[in-house]
Amino acid sequence: MIENTRLDRVLATGRPEVGEIQRMRGAERVVSRIPITRDGRVVGAIGRVMFKGPQQVEALARHVNALQREVDFYRRKAAALRGDAVGSLDDIVGESAAIRRLKRDIAKVAPLDVPVLIHGESGTGKELVARALHALSPRRAAALVAVNGAALPASLVESELFGYAPGAFTGADRKGRKGRFEQAAGGTILLDEIGEMPPETQAKLLRVVQEGTVERVGGEAPLPVDFRLVSATHCDLKRMVAERRFRLDLFYRISPVVIEVPGLAERREDIPLLARHFLHELAQRHRRPEPELDPAAEALLRQADWPGNVRELRHAVERALIFAEGERLTPAAFPDVAAGPARPRPAAEPQGARLADSMAALEGTKIREAMQRNRGNKKRVAAELGISRTYLYKRLAEIDA
Numbered sequence: 199m200i201e202n203t204r205l206d207r208v209l210a211t212g213r214p215e216v217g218e219i220q221r222m223r224g225a226e227r228v229v230s231r232i233p234i235t236r237d238g239r240v241v242g243a244i245g246r247v248m249f250k251g252p253q254q255v256e257a258l259a260r261h262v263n264a265l266q267r268e269v270d271f272y273r274r275k276a277a278a279l280r281g282d283a284v285g286s287l288d289d290i291v292g293e294s295a296a297i298r299r300l301k302r303d304i305a306k307v308a309p310l311d312v313p314v315l316i317h318g319e320s321g322t323g324k325e326l327v328a329r330a331l332h333a334l335s336p337r338r339a340a341a342l343v344a345v346n347g348a349a350l351p352a353s354l355v356e357s358e359l360f361g362y363a364p365g366a367f368t369g370a371d372r373k374g375r376k377g378r379f380e381q382a383a384g385g386t387i388l389l390d391e392i393g394e395m396p397p398e399t400q401a402k403l404l405r406v407v408q409e410g411t412v413e414r415v416g417g418e419a420p421l422p423v424d425f426r427l428v429s430a431t432h433c434d435l436k437r438m439v440a441e442r443r444f445r446l447d448l449f450y451r452i453s454p455v456v457i458e459v460p461g462l463a464e465r466r467e468d469i470p471l472l473a474r475h476f477l478h479e480l481a482q483r484h485r486r487p488e489p490e491l492d493p494a495a496e497a498l499l500r501q502a503d504w505p506g507n508v509r510e511l512r513h514a515v516e517r518a519l520i521f522a523e524g525e526r527l528t529p530a531a532f533p534d535v536a537a538g539p540a541r542p543r544p545a546a547e548p549q550g551a552r553l554a555d556s557m558a559a560l561e562g563t564k565i566r567e568a569m570q571r572n573r574g575n576k577k578r579v580a581a582e583l584g585i586s587r588t589y590l591y592k593r594l595a596e597i598d599a
């Protein structure tokens with residue numbers, strides 16, 4: 199028997215009591231008491247503990263709030279991606295001459311149906327450029343379908359890109375499935391990280407690009423497909439062609455127009471603008487008051503090295519915002535940046551070394567340290583360093599070599 203039960207009250211009044219706090223054996227519980235009626239008469243009452251305490255309700259409410267914020271954020275993002283063409287170009291933040299030139303180039307090339315190759319270091323915004331190209335093209339009402347060359351397992355390449363016919367293999371969908379090229383019908387296909395595609399995939403892509411048809415796995419006739427081809431890479435494809443790691447014929451097909459996306463080091467004047475843009479966006483997303491960036495912090499961000507470019511800057515700002523105390527972000531809010539993720543420390547720099555070599559060496563050390571700290575978990579290492587996983591794999595391969 200619960201010492202202070204109110205079930206007798208519910209029996210007497212016939213009124214339910216939902217979500218009330220009750221002390222039971224020294225602990226607070228959230229309970230509900232519901233009357234049981236038959237033919238309009240109260241014949242009993244049932245009490246249930248809903249939560250083990252108000253803290254549990256609060257935690258749940260906090261969780262629901264956080265999820266709601268995430269949903270709002272992704273809704274806005276989705277709306278922005280679907281949004282009109284102008285909005286898309288506006289998503290590329292920056293006032294530097296390099297960014298203004300980039301936007302001009304995008305606006306010029308977007309309406310034409312030529313293939314475009316977007317080249318730039320990791321994290322420079324190549325995907326944003328691809329989205330803007332699509333949004334400013336006559337194909338904007340159809341889909342933009344992205345395929346990541348680094349993430350496609352060799353065994354799945356064909357069915358993923360070209361789809362499969364009904365009953366093509368055991369376990370396959372009985373109706374068959376469209377591949378990415380068919381999904382992009384009337385729209386744009388983005389072949390991201392195209393430099394990472396293995397030779398067999400390159401050969402298959404070449405056929406699609408040359409002939410404008412795909413053959414579903416297990417299918418009989420080639421199907422015509424209508425897409426605008428946009429490719430993106432951080433690799434030097436010309437060098438890869440010279441080293442026979444990338445097909446020359448495919449290179450020609452994908453790159454009638456090349457758009458170069460500048461790295462952050464070439465447009466430092468955009469750094470404060472980008473930092474404030476992310477502060478604003480992330481403060482909204484995390485429902486935090488938007489702190490100010492103090493001049494010393496701004497100077498720090500401006501002069502820091504950003505091997506992971508805009509993505510890395512965004513991570514640094516997000517970390518600062520989350521751990522911020524007070525209304526101003528000082529350099530102390532950016533401890534990792536202060537440590538200089540890729541800046542050569544004078545003591546560590548060998549005499550006469552080229553700057554690029556010593557930066558690469560320092561970056562290697564940072565990666566090795568982070569790998570140790572995270573026990574080899576590459577996902578976490580990439581997140582911690584603010585670099586893409588592809589870039590991490592590449593650097594690890596070089597470090598191991």
Ligand SMILES: Nc1ncnc2c1ncn2[C@@H]1O[C@H](COP(=O)(O)OP(=O)(O)OP(=O)(O)O)[C@@H](O)[C@H]1O
Pocket residue numbers: 289290291292318319320321322323324325326327431432472508509512586
């Ligand atoms: N000019 C910019 N303005 C606003 N946000 C940007 C800009 N450039 C990049 N970003 C943001 O930085 C992050 C990385 O950009 P994105 O994924 O487009 O880079 P990427 O060049 O495709 O990188 P990777 O080669 O590693 O795939 C994204 O969150 C993107 O929104």
